[in-house]
Amino acid sequence: MNEPSERPTTSADPATHATPAPPAPGSRRPGGRTARTRAAVRDAVLTGLAEHGYPDLTVEYVAEHSGVHKTTLYRRWGSLEGMVADALDLAGEDDWTPPDTGGLAGDLRALAREVSDGFADPAAAAAPTAFVGAAFQSPRAAEALHAFYAERFRRCEPVVERAVERGEAPPGTDAGAVVRAVSAPLFLRLFVTREPVGTAQADQAAAAALAAVEAGAFLTQRGAAAG
């Protein structure tokens, strides 16, 4: 993740911001045989998670769908848990950047809409949802999920930094808290309360986060001192 320029991908999935999304067909990564094998295993893990969910995914399934021999899978990834964690690591190595609409309100709404759009299709939502579910059972998946979102939210921070520069947000606004606040009500509905999520919920989440920013609810002590 320190060399993003060396790791181009072809993924432009709108769910990428929010979640690890399956790549488009044929989007194998450049980099030789090792990278191709890793991508093939990742694709098989994503397909398997979407079809069966974490507890029912098997090494046999990954071997069959990746064309990589079970012996190789165990040697390189150690376990199914390792394959799931690595698929998530790989999903986080794309070149996604947050929207830049020219204003904070538009940027936050676009971020929220990436989540609601990305989960509108149950088939597209299945693998990302299974990753979140896998983290309840697999400490390695939980670590990988934590790292994935930490990186995603870090990439979103310029949205708030630009807003501060434009005078749309008070100096010292905690960018990480703002971008988490935009996704949070949507993820609550998707992964906890199991309620529908659409553009109405996305726009409300963005509007609420914007209002809280403007009222200074996300000011940090540290940030306020620095700003």
Next chain:
Amino acid sequence: MNEPSERPTTSADPATHATPAPPAPGSRRPGGRTARTRAAVRDAVLTGLAEHGYPDLTVEYVAEHSGVHKTTLYRRWGSLEGMVADALDLAGEDDWTPPDTGGLAGDLRALAREVSDGFADPAAAAAPTAFVGAAFQSPRAAEALHAFYAERFRRCEPVVERAVERGEAPPGTDAGAVVRAVSAPLFLRLFVTREPVGTAQADQAAAAALAAVEAGAFLTQRGAAAG
């Protein structure tokens, strides 16, 4: 759930708002042998979920820890999934009500602190967390979780209605959206991004929701027309 006065419990667990929490020891419900059996099974399910998590919980475990014979368990609950869903239903039948501090800011902060306090102790957090995880695998658990939170959030709505009456929130504020917004950033960290949650995060979530309420970010068309 229509007869709360007939179903007293002794539970005063601070996590009760947010999540199904194990009852205090000895808090078996009144109501005769059937109710006692149901409560014993519920207790065994909660203990088992806390110890092993959903996929590793077994009917044998529930039988051993509840003192209820496996044959009876299968006859009355059909499956382990049914026992988990019923434990969640039972957790939702307590007499919890939201805090009433006399002001919206205090009420929202108290609600958020119930979540952060309830999850501060990993042992106390284990069963509620396992319930959320079980919903990724069990449709019946997902339905029960959905119903549990729908009822919890419904009970919180008076917090916002009182605020409207006091002039602290604009008429037409969507109470359900407000109370979900308070929990959402905390549940995001607990169940998705796996980041620590404490009183700082709770207070920030409450402050952000309050600012959004005051700015009218939670106004509904329907509500705005009615108000």
